[in-house]
Amino acid sequence: MKDIFLKKQILKRPDELKRHYDVVIIGGGSHGLATAYYLATHHGITNVAILEKSYIGSGAAGRNTTIIRANYRTPEGAAFYKQSVELYERLSGELDFNLMFSQHGHFTLAHSDRSLVVQQERAEVNKLLGIDSYVIDAKEVKKLCPQINISTDVTWPIQGALYHPPGGIIRHDAVVWGFAKQVTRAGIEIHQNVEVTGFDISNGRVHGVKTTKGDVSCGVVLSATAGWSSIVAKMAGVPLPIIGSILQAFVTEPVKPFLDKIIVSAQMHIYCSQTDRGEFLIGAEVEPYPTYSNKGTFPFVEYACRHVLELFPQLHATKILRHWTGLCDMSPDYSPIMGLTELDGFLVDCGWGTYGFKAAPIVGVTLAELIAKGKTPALIEPFKLDRFYTDTLVSEAAAAAVSH
Amino acid sequence: MLVTCPNCGPREVQELRCAGESTTRPKTTPTQRELNEYIYFRANEAGLQREWWFCRACEDWFLAERNTVTNEVSRTWHPARSPEGSAR
Numbered sequence: 001m002k003d004i005f006l007k008k009q010i011l012k013r014p015d016e017l018k019r020h021y022d023v024v025i026i027g028g029g030s031h032g033l034a035t036a037y038y039l040a041t042h043h044g045i046t047n048v049a050i051l052e053k054s055y056i057g058s059g060a061a062g063r064n065t066t067i068i069r070a071n072y073r074t075p076e077g078a079a080f081y082k083q084s085v086e087l088y089e090r091l092s093g094e095l096d097f098n099l100m101f102s103q104h105g106h107f108t109l110a111h112s113d114r115s116l117v118v119q120q121e122r123a124e125v126n127k128l129l130g131i132d133s134y135v136i137d138a139k140e141v142k143k144l145c146p147q148i149n150i151s152t153d154v155t156w157p158i159q160g161a162l163y164h165p166p167g168g169i170i171r172h173d174a175v176v177w178g179f180a181k182q183v184t185r186a187g188i189e190i191h192q193n194v195e196v197t198g199f200d201i202s203n204g205r206v207h208g209v210k211t212t213k214g215d216v217s218c219g220v221v222l223s224a225t226a227g228w229s230s231i232v233a234k235m236a237g238v239p240l241p242i243i244g245s246i247l248q249a250f251v252t253e254p255v256k257p258f259l260d261k262i263i264v265s266a267q268m269h270i271y272c273s274q275t276d277r278g279e280f281l282i283g284a285e286v287e288p289y290p291t292y293s294n295k296g297t298f299p300f301v302e303y304a305c306r307h308v309l310e311l312f313p314q315l316h317a318t319k320i321l322r323h324w325t326g327l328c329d330m331s332p333d334y335s336p337i338m339g340l341t342e343l344d345g346f347l348v349d350c351g352w353g354t355y356g357f358k359a360a361p362i363v364g365v366t367l368a369e370l371i372a373k374g375k376t377p378a379l380i381e382p383f384k385l386d387r388f389y390t391d392t393l394v395s396e397a398a399a400a401a402v403s404h
Numbered sequence: 405m406l407v408t409c410p411n412c413g414p415r416e417v418q419e420l421r422c423a424g425e426s427t428t429r430p431k432t433t434p435t436q437r438e439l440n441e442y443i444y445f446r447a448n449e450a451g452l453q454r455e456w457w458f459c460r461a462c463e464d465w466f467l468a469e470r471n472t473v474t475n476e477v478s479r480t481w482h483p484a485r486s487p488e489g490s491a492r
């Protein structure tokens with residue numbers, strides 16, 4: 001009995017940095033950790049260091065609203081996210097860590113004819129790729145989610161929704177810890193409180209990284225630094241088409257469970273779900289100006305409450321418990337930027353904006369394959385940085401600007 | 405967060421629109437690379453950044469210098485009414 005309550009330290013802290021690693025991953029968020037995990041498990045590459053300037057999960061990985069779904073708008077995007085959802089479905093067992101993934105269904109509400117057309121288009125793309133996703137009318141919304149207010153005496157009455165049954169929420173901290181546990185077991189070093197401050201570059205190739213704990217040489221560097229990507233890439237002299245902003249969210253005090261669905265309103269720019277702890281988790285879209293300031297704003301809370309109360313008037317007396325923000329690296333087409341750059345040995349994983357958490361496992365699988373084999377996997381070919389020089393963008397705005 | 409419109413004075417940020425960092429236009433016949441750098445790529449500075457703002461009240465454009473880490477706006481000016489204009 002006693003050992004159930006024994007504090008097990010799952011994360012062994014490595015000592016000094018070694019002088020050389022085959023692969024250095026900058027950023028101990030969900031993407032950096034997932035890439036390390038698949039480098040070890042799929043390719044047996046374990047002379048790897050993850051360098052994290054703060055603690056693992058201190059960035060967006062520990063701040064996101066954990067929506068996992070595959071109902072994207074473009075065939076490239078939808079096919080990619082579909083594989084990630086499937087990996088997440090098996091991940092608790094694989095990592096031997098309960099990630100509390102609950103797939104209870106995801107609604108993208110439409111409040112106008114135009115919006116219904118967009119949702120219909122998404123449903124068609126999804127159907128072709130074998131993704132469970134279809135449009136329903138307001139009555140069916142009410143049947144599947146009896147708690148929602150479909151009356152017409154509101155600002156934007158509900159006309160219907162894109163319904164995505166496998167959409168769900170997960171415990172984000174557990175994803176971070178689960179990956180970290182297995183990565184450490186595989187012999188990969190996670191160095192927290194080590195910030196990358198520069199690179200050793202010559203002849204168009206990166207040979208090592210400079211850090212606050214000394215320099216190390218390496219074969220390949222992956223920057224998986226999300227909201228900090230522009231800063232890190234600038235040190236390597238690689239320009240990025242990224243604008244940083246913040247996304248905010250808040251939770252209410254816990255109440256008895258009464259909502260098992262995820263509700264997103266594309267018109268009102270808000271979304272909500274109820275966590276396993278009973279809190280209502282509510283978010284909106286990014287602040288409309290670039291910033292690195294993680295200070296929450298009052299207008300966001302006011303705006304989100306006003307609109308959520310139209311969908312769930314029952315919440316009118318519920319108090320707000322916590323409110324926080326996280327940095328988001330927004331790309332021009334709302335699609336990620338992954339893989340090789342013009343600097344040899346320097347790989348990026350960014351442009352994840354407000355939607356990257358759901359992609360962590362497939363990012364890990366594909367980037368690990370790219371690092372191990374040196375060839376870009378077909379699944380992430382459309383997302384290379386080069387597309388901004390060749391005008392081959394993958395516009396995901398219709399499915400990713402508000403739903404995260 | 406307050407931003408001072410040169411015409412209307414200090415305003416809550418919701419009354420204005422940030423149009424992003426100010427960039428340098430490429431020459432008249434740019435290569436595709438130069439053009440795409442101008443359209444898509446951004447410095448995304450963590451620190452002092454010069455940017456374009458639009459005031460919804462007076463519907464005028466102006467320039468601002470803002471620290472993106474603290475959101476403090478140190479200076480705003482109207483390019484047409486300032487000797488430095490919009491030059492960098």
Ligand SMILES: Cc1cc2nc3c(=O)[nH]c(=O)nc-3n(C[C@H](O)[C@H](O)[C@H](O)COP(=O)(O)OP(=O)(O)OC[C@H]3O[C@@H](n4cnc5c(N)ncnc54)[C@H](O)[C@@H]3O)c2cc1C
Nearest residue numbers: 027029030031053059060061064065067196326356357358
């Ligand atoms: C409020 C909010 C809600 C969101 N909701 C969702 C959602 O519902 N669904 C979804 O799919 N996505 C969502 N996202 C987006 C998602 O969280 C991110 O896209 C994703 O987490 C980014 O990948 P990551 O976890 O690897 O990033 P992060 O966790 O941000 O990891 C980057 C790490 O790099 C480290 N770092 C930076 N610079 C350096 C340096 N120089 N040296 C060393 N380390 C460095 C940082 O400290 C950080 O830990 C949301 C984001 C926010 C902020």
